[in-house]
Amino acid sequence: MVKLNVLLLATLIACALSLVTSRHQARGLFVELERAQALTRGFEVEYGQLQLEQSTWATPARVEKIAREQLKMQLPGPGRVQVIEGRPR
Amino acid sequence: MSTVSAARQAPAPRLPPLRAPLVFGGLLLLFVLLAGRSLYLQRFDKHFLQEQGSSRYSRDLEVPAHRGRILDRLGDPLAISTPVKAIWAWPEKVEATPERLRALAATLEVTPDALAAKLGGGEDFVYLKKSVPPEVAARVAALGIKGIHDDDQYRRYYPGGEVMGHILGFTGDGDVGQEGIELAQQSWLGGVPGSRRVIINRRGEVVEDVEALRAPQEGRDLALSLDSRLQYLAFRELKAAVEANKAKAGGLVILDTRTGEILALANWPTYNPNNRSRAVRERMRNRALTDTFEPGSTMKPFTIAAALQAGKVQPMTIIDTAPGTLTIGNKTIHDAHREGSLTVEQVVQKSSNVGAAKIALSLPPEIMWAALSNAGFGSPPKTGFPGEVAGRLRPAKSWRPIEQATMAYGHGLSVNLVQLARAYTVFATDGELKPVTLFKEAGPVAGRPVLKPEIAREVRHMLEMVVLPGGTAPKAQVAGYRVGGKTGTAHKLEDGAYANKYVSSFVGFAPVSNPRLVVAVMIDEPSGGQYYGGSVAAPVFSSVMGTALRLLGVPPDAPISNVVLPPEGNEVREET
DSSP, X not given: OHHHHHHHHHHHHHHXXXXXXXXXXXXHHHHHHHHHHHHHHHHHHHHXXXXXXXXXXXXXHHHHHIIXXXXXXXXXXXXXXXXXXXXXX | OHHHHHHHHSOOOOOOTTHHHHHHHHHHHHHHHHHHHHHHHHHTSHHHHHHHHHHHHEEEEEEOXXXXXXXXXXXXXXXXXXXXXXXXXXXXXXXXXXXXXHHHHHHHTOOHHHHHHHHTSOOSOEEEEEEEOHHHHHHHHHHTXXXXXXXXXXXXXXXXXXXXXXXXXXXXXXXXXOSHHHHHTHHHHOOBOEEEEEEEOTTSOEEEEEEEEEOOBOOOOEEBSOOHHHHHHHHHHHHHHHHHTTOSEEEEEEEETTTOBEEEEEEESOOOTTOOTTOOHHHHOOHHHHOOBOOGGGGHHHHHHHHHHTTSOOTTOEEEOXXXXXXXTTEEEEOSSOOSEXXXXXXXXXXXXXXXXXXXXXXXXXXXXXXXXXXXXXXXXXXXXXXXXXXXXXXXXXXXXXXXXXXXXXOSOBBOHHHHHHHTHHHHTTSEEOOOBSBOOSSOOOOEEOSOHHHHHHHHHHHHHHTSTTSSOGGGOBTTBOXXXXXXXXXXXXXXXXXXXXXXXXXXXXXXXXXXXXXXXXEESOOSSOOOHHHHTHHHHHHHHHHHHHHTTOXXXXXXXXXXXXXXXXXXXXXX
16 A cells, blocks of 8 residues: 555656656747747748849839840830740640 | 753653643634635735736737738739838937937937937927838847837838839828728738737746737738739830820820720829828829819710611711811811711711711710710729729710710710720720729629620721821821720810810720720820820820730731821821
């Protein structure tokens, strides 16, 4: 009887300790998760800013200006365009 | 050792008789006190204590939700919200050395004087600068000045700037839509921030989620029907035309004939939604949807189509337009140039007011009203844009003969530009009026049939004659594509009388063999010497249509040498 009680007590203590550790670990992991989520949000914000930057650089007005002024490009006249009939994909 | 042995040997001293009960009673009393206190704390002070406790370890955090993006039909962003900071101060609590304040002013890019004025203005609370990039806010925080704080905000950016301003509108405080699509689609785009309760540790880190109090609702992205390449093209050409003709304003709409989608909608004058500090209300109006004008001759095809459909005339029926005037009651209708006998086709081609009026008078008013109403006049275009107008089309019962005659060539009724472009989908398709929309459609959209297909094709042919030599708009021709359309040159109404100010317009479609696009151009009060629709609006149509068709990869349906211009000074003019 005494032996059984001692055994049960030992088990109880072991369980209690493991609960404490797992709880501690859970919190540690949760902190890590929070950090990762904050990082995700940060990246989303950065992605938005990069999209904004990209579309600002790529505005047709700017592209046209550079094409015409710096690269000396021009629209081909209708006589220099050949239309190739293709099969629609 | 001796004391121990002495104690062992001595008899135990007698305790005073009351001592044990006294100690026992005392201890019992203490226990009762403890129990009472704990009972008191549990019972009466519980709420306060729990609050105090949880305030030390639990927090309610706001979960931000951002506003959805607005995209064009190709997925390019037209409006994006990005987080910024607002720097604010409690002037009374600001403690800083002059150098520190100078550093702050430099970081915020304001003059030290302006900063001092804000801090010394006697306010309890002042915003030092709004919409500051997060990096700058971090540098401000690093200065560590007491009484200076920052708040999270969102700011919306519009990469297209003035090119897209009228359609998109803009957002105000709190990133809430105030104009245009931003206003109309607020509930779709807007995010609703949520909140959650968490447990934090002593370092302030969140260690556990207790409960989500309110789930955040992220704003959703919205795809418009606009094509930003065509929008820019439309804007550039319109701006150039308004400036070249010293006009007051202008508008340009491109529609897809298969879906009714608005691919481009440009207005001049315009404003930049990114920087509205100097923007005037007047420039923010989306005139193509919220303003009406008397369309002039661009209405003629609808009258002719109604007469063809009612069987009153055939395309080759001869109409006598001599001597170029027609008197009804005490009013006289004039043609800008005299013609003798014209076929119905030529009435459209040469834009004869007398011919159109005569054809209109052969129709009962109800039939003509129904034809105009079926083409969408007098009812709002329902694009989903706030503040769009219906235009004016009075009921047939109130028409006098002179009014019916003038309506045939577009006076006495009013339309907006999108309505006019929509109406031309009837001729661009085989008689179907397409519903117009500003939002992207997945595939072709069925329209409402309003004309017999053969009548629509007959009118389409007449409209192609308009751009050929002998018509009013040879300048609308496009190399490589067959186009059709109609000019308009309407006198403007001022204080109830027609003034010598004009609205020049051109509405047309291409390629005629299988129309893909409808383009409507309107130039308000051109004052550069030219005012005929064929000289002012038709060239804009030609350059926009040609470039747009090539951009969209529409195969040409004519040889590239198809453009035939009549000799200078030999153009057919029209008034209205």
